[in-house]
Amino acid sequence: DIVLTQSPALAVSLGQRATISCRASQSVSISRYNLMHWYQQKPGQQPKLLIYRASNLASGIPARFSGSGSGTDFTLTINPVQADDIATYYCQQSRESPPTFGGGTKLELK
């Protein structure tokens, strides 16, 4: 299985940039497709898709969220961070079955 590694937590100030990283144990890219996706989960709620295929913004997601990366290294950026963005963020790969998730990065306020 492809293992996705995320830092457990990240502290950020409101209005600043947050950069959340995800590293895969093997490449999750196929030709021009980078099969990494990002979800946001707030306490007591279901996950919400933010970014699909590394850099595509999901429907209804504000433009302050963006994604980048290829191969094994991917990044979710939130700029600027707003109070509503305090949540846990998960990366997920769909390069091969089983689809796997990272352990999550909890975004906290400084």
Added chain:
Amino acid sequence: EVQLVESGGGLVQPGRSLKLSCAASGFTFSSFAMAWVRQAPKKGLEWVATITSGGSNTYYPDSVKGRFTISRDNAKSTLYLQMDSLRSEDTATYYCAKDLTTRVSWYFDFWGPGTMVTVSS
């Protein structure tokens, strides 16, 4: 508006069975692959099962293969998860999730609020 609403969770003894349902609305259910994803308390997300749009193909991780069965009724826009031989490690919130595309893409653009399953004696 896409809506997914799970039901059927509860407390069950180890070794027993439970069947979850997910009622879907707001999209053409029969056109999309669907999945179940679970989350143990205070833990991360784990994919549990996927079924193709027509129901002819199903996929499972090794952790549930042979014990869980995903199915769907497109006429009722409902997804199911039959869970047999339940273990304590199956305790989790179970989410129903819609695949982003009309084929199996293995990522999910809508999730239900989840239903809690507790396996304990």
